[in-house]
Amino acid sequence: xxxxxTYRTEALVLKNHPLGEADLLVVCxxxxxxxxxxxxxxxxxxSSRLVGHLEPLTLxxxxxxxxxxxxxxxxxxxxxxxxxxxxxLPALSRGLYVAELLDGFGSEASxxxxxxxxALEVLAGIGRSPxxxxxxxxxxxxxxxxxxxxxxxxxxxxxxxPLVPGDHRFTPNGGGTLCSQxxxxxxxxxxxxxxxxxxxxxxxxxRLAEIPSLTIDHxxxxxxxxxxxxxxxxxxxxxxxxxxxxDHLRRTTPAEPxxxxxxxx
Amino acid sequence: xxxxHLPSTSPSLSRLIDELNKLPGIGPKSAQRLAYxxxxxxxxxxxxxxxxxxxxxxxxxxxxxxxNLADASICPICADSRRNQEQICVVEDPLDVxxxxxxxCYRGLYHVLHGVxxxxxxxxxxxxxxxxxxxxxEGGQVKELIIATNATxxxxxxxxxxxxxxxxxxxxxxxxxxxxxxxxxxxxxxxxTLSRAFQGRQEI
Numbered sequence: 001x002x003x004x005x006t007y008r009t010e011a012l013v014l015k016n017h018p019l020g021e022a023d024l025l026v027v028c029x030x031x032x033x034x035x036x037x038x039x040x041x042x043x044x045x046x047s048s049r050l051v052g053h054l055e056p057l058t059l060x061x062x063x064x065x066x067x068x069x070x071x072x073x074x075x076x077x078x079x080x081x082x083x084x085x086x087x088x089l090p091a092l093s094r095g096l097y098v099a100e101l102l103d104g105f106g107s108e109a110s111x112x113x114x115x116x117x118x119a120l121e122v123l124a125g126i127g128r129s130p131x132x133x134x135x136x137x138x139x140x141x142x143x144x145x146x147x148x149x150x151x152x153x154x155x156x157x158x159x160x161x162p163l164v165p166g167d168h169r170f171t172p173n174g175g176g177t178l179c180s181q182x183x184x185x186x187x188x189x190x191x192x193x194x195x196x197x198x199x200x201x202x203x204x205x206x207r208l209a210e211i212p213s214l215t216i217d218h219x220x221x222x223x224x225x226x227x228x229x230x231x232x233x234x235x236x237x238x239x240x241x242x243x244x245x246x247d248h249l250r251r252t253t254p255a256e257p258x259x260x261x262x263x264x265x
Numbered sequence: 266x267x268x269x270h271l272p273s274t275s276p277s278l279s280r281l282i283d284e285l286n287k288l289p290g291i292g293p294k295s296a297q298r299l300a301y302x303x304x305x306x307x308x309x310x311x312x313x314x315x316x317x318x319x320x321x322x323x324x325x326x327x328x329x330x331x332x333n334l335a336d337a338s339i340c341p342i343c344a345d346s347r348r349n350q351e352q353i354c355v356v357e358d359p360l361d362v363x364x365x366x367x368x369x370c371y372r373g374l375y376h377v378l379h380g381v382x383x384x385x386x387x388x389x390x391x392x393x394x395x396x397x398x399x400x401x402x403e404g405g406q407v408k409e410l411i412i413a414t415n416a417t418x419x420x421x422x423x424x425x426x427x428x429x430x431x432x433x434x435x436x437x438x439x440x441x442x443x444x445x446x447x448x449x450x451x452x453x454x455x456x457x458t459l460s461r462a463f464q465g466r467q468e469i
Contacts, residue, residue, distance in 0.1 A: 015385050020290065046446040052455035056385070056418045081457040089425040092418070096384045242384035248391075252430075 006065050006074060011036060012119060013058045014099040018044060026054050026073060027103060028062070031116040035106040038064055040073040050076050057082055057095045057123070084127030091130030093249055097242045098122055098139055104236045105147050114146045125208045133221060134203075134211070140228040141203045149235050152176025153201050168192040170227050172234035190230065196223045278304070330401065332377045332394040334359050342366075342375060349373040351408040355398065355427065357381050357415060365413065373411070376401065381419040382426055390426055398427075402436055409437040416443055 011028035014035075019025045024043040028036050043050040053060055053076035063075035085095040102119050106112065118139065125135035144150050155162050156179035157171065166180030169189040177192055199220070202211065216224070233239055278300060286296035303311050327333070328340035331353075335341075342348065342362075352373030356362055362375050378393045401407065412427060414420035428438050444462035445454055454462070 047448055049453040052416075052458045055457075058455075078455045078457070081455065083457065083460075086418075086421065086457065089422060089429060092422055092425070093384055096418075096422075100385055241387040244387065245382065245384035245389050248389055 006063060008061065008063050009033065009036075010079060011060055011062050012099075012102070012116070012123075013054055013056050013060060014103045015056050016040075016054055022048075024050075024054060025070075028060075029102050029106050029116060029119065030062075030111070031113045032111055033108075034110045034112060035103070035108045036064070036071065037108065038062075038071040038073050039067075040076070043073070053078050055081075056099055057085055057092075059120070082123055082127060084130070085123065088130045090249060091126050093242065093246050094126045094130070094133075094136055095123055097136060097240065097246055098126070100240055100242045101139065101143055101232065101236075104238075104240070105143055112146060115143065118142050118146060121208055133225065134214070134216070135208060137199075137224050137228055138203045138208050138211070140232050141200060144231055144235070145204070147235070149231075150176075150204070151231050153197065153204060156182050158182035163197070165194050168194075168197060170230070172231040190226065192227060193220075193223060195220055196227060199224055200227070331375045332379065332397055333362055333375060347372075350406060352411060353398075353401065353407050353409070354411040354413050356413050357420065357423075361413065371411075373409075378414075378423065381414060381417075381423040383419045384422070393423075395427070395430075399430070402431070402434065405435070407436055409439060412438065412440045 009030045009032055011030045013026060013028045015027050017025045017027075019039060022042045022044045024040040026038050026040055026043075028038070030036050040050050040054055042048050043054055045051065050073060054073070058078055059080040059082070061077045061079050062073060064071040065074050082095065085091045098119060102115070106115065122135050122139040122142075125138070126132075129135065141150070151170070151172070152175055153163075156177060157175045158178055159182050161179060161181075163177060163179055167183055168180060168191070169178045169183045170176070170192040171178055171189050174189075177197065178189065183189075199214065199216070202214075229240070229243065281303065282293075282296045282300045285291055285299050286293055288296075291299070303314070306314075324336050325334050326336075326338070328335040328343055329338050330343040331340060333340050333342070337344075349372050352371075353376050354365065354371060354373055355376045355378060356365065357378055357380065359377055362377065365371055365375075376394070376398050378395065378398075380388055380393050382388060382390055382393065402410070410427070410431065412424045414423045424440055431438055442465045443458060444465055445451070445458065451459065
């Protein structure tokens with residue numbers, strides 16, 4: 001069967017780069033084809049019909065023409081511009097963090113519909129709770145799961161025995177949690193408190209909108225972030241650049257409320 | 266003279282082609298064409314080009330106030346006492362100042378950030394000329410800050426960051442209007458532009 005020259009798809013725009021005088025290179029994530037890179041001719045001109053439709057963190061209906069190396073955007077129509085993300089800096093910076101991870105973990109010509117749905121679910125969650133980091137932690141854990149890289153949270157990666165409350169440690173490159181018996185083997189590794197382990201299991205079992213309000217103090221938030229970021233950056237093999245701006249915003253913002261809720265829907 | 270064989274026989278020409286090739290939008294073929302064009306130029310014209318490049322690198326710096334590119338320590342706009350000293354228009358780069366000056370409708374001062382906050386590219390507020398902007402606001406002379414960053418996600422992030430930093434200060438912060446461009450059609454406008462155009466509608 002011949003391959004169609006043009007195709008239509010719904011896509012989440014992750015980022016774009018200027019290309020030449022007025023063109024744009026758009027990187028987006030689609031349900032059917034995974035990550036797609038496409039050029040948009042003259043999209044940087046104010047008079048372009050594409051302008052405004054290809055901004056990062058926009059869900060668009062795209063019509064694409066297949067090219068030898070890169071596809072070309074023929075038409076674009078915004079399906080959802082996530083206004084809740086656009087109107088507040090904390091939400092916007094968290095949305096960009098999601099976009100960067102999706103760009104890093106997504107691969108071209110390798111569809112992962114679960115990852116696509118997850119990203120949309122998390123962006124909606126960030127819109128509901130713009131100051132909360134819980135949607136980001138949920139995204140990191142589920143991103144690892146849909147990529148087949150979920151860290152072990154229920155049994156020790158060394159002795160394979162079910163975990164009982166104790167002084168556990170976490171090893172991103174070892175695949176997850178080490179029990180208190182095997183922990184001395186990895187004494188230099190990051191400790192994983194029972195509280196953190198419980199929240200990680202909750203994030204793994206529940207959908208984001210169903211997670212009840214949690215009281216997450218600063219220490220627990222830090223431990224959750226450090227544990228998941230270590231895993232994500234281990235598999236990504238590089239630092240997540242947008243996290244530096246998020247950290248900067250957290251430092252320059254008055255103390256956040258202790259209660260994190262992802263379920264206001 | 267067979268120009269096709271020159272790059273291998275003339276190291277100085279190869280060097281010129283290599284240097285031109287580093288310029289934005291200039292590929293290897295364009296670099297060769299430009300290099301051959303320079304060779305064919307009269308000596309005084311080619312030297313005038315070289316001199317202009319040397320001159321611009323030696324004399325152009327940042328204006329101490331607005332951070333725009335300037336030959337002197339204070340640029341002509343900042344030095345012009347007839348301009349409204351109570352308004353500062355914040356732009357991303359020096360080309361934006363030229364675009365706004367072409368409108369002849371703004372008579373205040375400028376501040377050039379030399380970039381925008383771009384978390385995905387690792388560009389944070391500390392890499393921009395934001396500290397210098399806050400210093401300018403300390404005197405209390407400035408009454409209004411007009412943010413004129415591009416209507417892109419990064420431009421908006423920068424605008425929100427500035428607004429957030431100035432919360433509680435006795436300075437009015439405004440933003441250029443969002444809406445339809447002249448010659449634009451409603452049919453092809455994105456929903457965000459249209460909704461903002463509605464919010465910012467004016468009585469006629």
